[in-house]
Amino acid sequence: MKKTLVMFAGVIFLSGAVLLSTASVSLAYGEHSQRLAANLLVLQGDLRQLLETDTSDIHLHSLSLRIKEKLGLLALLVRSANEQNSTSNTHNPEEFRQLLFLFGSSELKPLLSKLESLSGKYPLVLSPILQSTFSPVFFKKAEEMHLRLCSGCHSGAMAENTLPAFDLFRQSRSISRLEFAARMLTGLRGDQLTSLQNPLT
Structure with missing residues (x-):
């Protein structure tokens, strides 16, 4: 149970990044900004x-x-x-x-x-969801997204590669939420199933 809650707490940032990347508040600045x-x-x-x-x-x-x-x-x-x-x-x-x-x-x-x-x-303007309280349904969706899109690479086993894929939970605990969201928005490339595009945007 504890391990599951730890996973929930880490992957919440991933679902947050999905919403952040399309949040209406970012329209004030635009994609390039x-x-x-x-x-x-x-x-x-x-x-x-x-x-x-x-x-x-x-x-x-x-x-x-x-x-x-x-x-x-x-x-x-x-x-x-x-x-x-x-x-x-x-x-x-x-x-x-x-x-x-x-x-x-x-x-x-x-x-x-x-x-x-x-x-x-040039500040990163994101949705207030980063400061929100999350429902159990949100945690469930976050877990499903993590298992489907992220866990295959981001278990921590590839952390010492030239192109490292860090354990996302540990990474989210070591940096600010804003920086973590920025890394989600700039760093994801996906695989052949997502046409090498960021699957969260």
Whole structure:
């Protein structure tokens, strides 16, 4: 019984991500802004993991590759978000080259600070469901979704791969709900049955 409740508590975030990805509140910002905001949060979380002393070597390598890739896409994501929302926010391309320079120079704390400032301009706006009280029916649906879509890879057995698939319950306990939702929105690719698309969007 205890084990089942633990699973329920972990997979609740997955159902939350489903609802969050289509919540009407996100329409105020649009798809490009949501993608940008989610990627900024994932970048910050990855940088914090790089700063931790107990991160394994294989995970450090995969984190570094992902951070460099995401930093390289930021200028495009910002431009797309600004165009979609007709905002007055502007960023010089040199600012994004500076972010890559900071990462290449291992100036991780200054880089993290700059990314946090960007998140202030481009926040991830999600449904209040993250703060909600959930019914037993909701937990049941969350469990079914986890078993059907996630548990095959995310049991924790593949956590030390180059492309790690972490135990989702443990991961959800180690980071904020907002960052976990951001990782669900940016990280899922599915399989041939979902055409390699995020099955939660």
